[in-house]
Amino acid sequence: MLTISQLAGYAGVTVAAVRHYHKIGLLPEPERDRSGYRSYNAAAVARLIRIRVLASAGVPLAQVEDLLDADPEDFAEEVRELDARLRAEVRRLQDTRKRLARLAAGEHLALPQSVVGYLDRLRELGVEERYIERERDAWIVVAAQFPDEIDAVIANKHEDLDDPDRVRFYSLVSGALDWSADDPRVxxxxxxxxxxxxxxxxxxxxDDDWFDDQMIALLDATMAESAPAAKRLLTLLEERGWKGWTRVERMPADR
Known part of the structure; x- marks a missing residue:
């Protein structure tokens, strides 16, 4: 007969684990002997080892007792069901890891890959990160409003970057956040x-039908407040016959 310490040692668990299994009813608690000690037999060792193996395999303790007492057919069915639940949990954890990876990537949190790729291309052109952050925020709004159209819009934006004027625009606007209103580069x-x-x-x-008036006003106000030179740029564009920023309109020549 074995003491509780010997039982734990043979089964490869701690004494505290044995006492916990007693408490939750997984391992029957033997009567004390005349000296006041509990003694365990080989059957207790075997049951405790089976408990340890099942728990180590990921079986919740609440299900361990059913498996211990099941016949071979029921045991196999219980294991199949447990395996299915574990596979579902693995898929859930894998999805969580993917979401965490997107969070770590920052821009992937709220942007489709097409927009992230476009922002990376701007970086390759040497555009400063401060400006890219502002453009990113604008694209988050656009992508949320038009998730089905955003990839096509970005494809057009890539084509736009074949235009030397576009490239020059980005090379200038990259540093425009610090320009004064009277900077000649405006x-x-x-x-x-x-x-x-x-x-x-x-x-x-x-195309002036992308956003409603409220969204247009929000995006235009954000642009106008983005830098000291922004309002002057809008004024200069009006002098050249253009009104608006998000929804651009050509003003009559005789205005």
Whole structure:
């Protein structure tokens, strides 16, 4: 006959584990002998080893007793059901890991891969991270409003970057957050945008139906407040016949 310490040693568990299994009813608690000690037999060792093996395999303790007492057919069925639950849990954990990886990647949190790729291309052009962060936030709004169209929009944006005026625009605007309103480069930006918008207008590719008026006002206000030179840029564009930023309109020549 074995003491509780010997039992635990043979089964490869701690004495505290044995006492816990007694408490929850997994391991029957023997009567004390005349000296006041509990003694255990080989059957207790075998049962305790089976408990340890099942628990180590991931079986919840609440299910261990059913498996211990099941016949071979029922045991196999219980194991199959447990395996199915574990596989579902593995899939859930894998999905969680993917979401965590996206969180670690930052931009992937709220943006589709197409937009992330476009922002990476801007980085390759040397655009400063501060400006990219602002453009990223704008694309988060666009992607949320038009999830089915965003990939096509970004494909067009990639084509736009084949235009030297677009590349020059980004090389300038990258540092524009620190420009004063009277910086001469603001005029160059206005000239570049005037050429770009003129080509858009002539190709009849201006699309002003993307957002409702409230969203237009929000995005325009965000742009106007983004840098000291932003409002002057909008004024210069109006002088060249263009009104608005998110929804651009061509003003009458005789305004």
């Amino acid at each position: 005029v160059e930006l206005a000239d570049i945008l005037d050429r770009i918008l003129t080509r858009w207008f002539e190709s009849q590719d201006l």
